[in-house]
Amino acid sequence: MSNDIGDPGHGHSPAAWTTVVIMLVAVSLGTLFFFLDMPILVWLSVVLLVLGLVVGFVMTKAGYGVGGSKTTVKQH
Template sequence: MTNPIDDPGHGHSPAAWTSVLIMLVALSIAAVALFVWIPWLLVAASVLFVIGPIAGWIVSKAGYGVRGTKYQTKAH
């Protein structure tokens, strides 16, 4: 059994979910833009994809990361 202090959380935090959700939406938009060939939408989706990890980092610094002050660990 692992020590709860050593457990990295495996991405089960609002910050991680925010990052992944933004990046998933960006990839979906990019796939449609590539299929229909709308270059400006493809570029916009690429920018949104880069914003995903930045948004996750900001939410993590706001206290919603794995070791954040506002995050409550869930029992497995």
């Protein structure tokens, strides 16, 4: 493991985890709906996939990203 200051943290943040979970659910549902031949629900899962990116961006801007104000360890 590197102690390099430029290390982005590899996504260990609430914003990254939330984004990945939302996108994983969207891809899983999209695959299932594609298999079951439900095109409307496939497109809704695409919308959910894009929504996952938006949620991640908003959470990062709110301070829940890597090194954000809500995720830094506070000294007592």
